[in-house]
Amino acid sequence: MVDLKPEFLQKALEVLGDGLLVLNPAGEVVYANPAASRILPLLKGILDRDSCPPREGAFEREVLDPRQGPRYLLARCHRFREGEGEFAILLLTDITDHRRKDRELQEAKERLAYMATHDPLTDLPNRRLFFDRLDHAIARAKRYGHKVALLFLDLDGFKALNDRFGHPFGDKVLKEVASRIRSCVRRSDTVARLGGDEFAVVLDGLRDERGALLVEKRIRKALAEPLMIDGEEVLLEISMGMGFYPLSGEDPEALLREADSAMYREKRRKKGYLKGKFLN
Numbered sequence: 001m002v003d004l005k006p007e008f009l010q011k012a013l014e015v016l017g018d019g020l021l022v023l024n025p026a027g028e029v030v031y032a033n034p035a036a037s038r039i040l041p042l043l044k045g046i047l048d049r050d051s052c053p054p055r056e057g058a059f060e061r062e063v064l065d066p067r068q069g070p071r072y073l074l075a076r077c078h079r080f081r082e083g084e085g086e087f088a089i090l091l092l093t094d095i096t097d098h099r100r101k102d103r104e105l106q107e108a109k110e111r112l113a114y115m116a117t118h119d120p121l122t123d124l125p126n127r128r129l130f131f132d133r134l135d136h137a138i139a140r141a142k143r144y145g146h147k148v149a150l151l152f153l154d155l156d157g158f159k160a161l162n163d164r165f166g167h168p169f170g171d172k173v174l175k176e177v178a179s180r181i182r183s184c185v186r187r188s189d190t191v192a193r194l195g196g197d198e199f200a201v202v203l204d205g206l207r208d209e210r211g212a213l214l215v216e217k218r219i220r221k222a223l224a225e226p227l228m229i230d231g232e233e234v235l236l237e238i239s240m241g242m243g244f245y246p247l248s249g250e251d252p253e254a255l256l257r258e259a260d261s262a263m264y265r266e267k268r269r270k271k272g273y274l275k276g277k278f279l280n
Contacts, residue, residue, distance in 0.1 A: 025085030
C-alpha cells in the first residue's frame with residue numbers, strides 16, 4: 001500500500017464530486033471540502049449531529065435551494081472516536097436527478113394506467129373501468145343488502161349530426177353530454193362512455209328504485225336543454241333504458257343486457273310513433 005502524502009489527500013478531497021463534512025463532538029463543522037461548502041447554506045437540517053444514525057449508515061434528506069427548488073441528498077454517516085470525543089464524517093451525494101427521474105417514471109406509469117381506463121375525449125371511465133366499477137357495486141350490494149341501478153343511453157340521430165357538421169363538432173357534443181350527465185349524479189356514482197354515443201351510469205348503494213328514477217328524470221331534463229356548439233343550437237333526443245340489481249340479474253352482463261334492451265324498446269316506440277304520425 002502506498003503511503004499517500006497529506007497534500008495528495010487534500011487534493012483528492014478538493015476534487016471529490018461529493019460533499020464531505022467533518023463534525024466535532026459538539027456537532028460543529030470543522031472541515032468541509034469545496035463540494036460541501038457550495039451547499040453548506042442548505043444543510044441546516046442535516047448538520048445536527050443527532051441526524052446521523054446511531055451507527056454507520058445512510059439516510060436521505062430534502063433541502064430547499066432558493067434558485068433550483070427542492071434538492072435531495074443522500075448522506076452517508078461514519079462515526080469515529082478521537083481523544084475523548086466522537087466525531088462524525090458525512091459524505092453527501094446529490095441524488096436530485098435520480099429522484100426526478102424516478103418521479104417522472106412514476107407519473108408516466110400513472111398516466112398510462114389512467115389512459116388504459118378512461119375515455120380520452122370525455123375523460124370518463126371507459127368500458128373496462130365501467131365493468132370493474134359495476135362489478136364492485138354489485139359485490140357491495142350483495143354484502144350490505146343495497147340495490148344497484150344501471151342506466152344505458154345513446155343519442156338519437158347522432159350519426160346524422162356528425163355527417164352534417166363533422167366529427168370535431170360531434171366530439172364537442174359528446175363532451176357536453178358527458179358533462180351534463182355527470183352533473184346529475186353523486187360523486188360516488190360512475191358515468192362511463194362505452195363507445196361512440198353510448199353512455200352508462202352506475203348508481204351504487206340505492207335503498208330502492210325511486211332514487212334511480214329521479215336520476216333518470218334529471219338526466220333527461222338536462223339533455224333536453226339546447227346545446228350551443230360553435231354558434232349552432234343543438235337539440236338532442238336520447239333513448240335510455242335501465243337495469244336493476246337484483247331484479248334484472250346478479251352480474252354486470254345481465255344488468256347491461258336489461259338496460260340495453262329497455263333502451264332499444266324506447267327507441268322502437270319512438271320510431272313507431274313517428275311512423276304512425278306521418279302516416280295519419
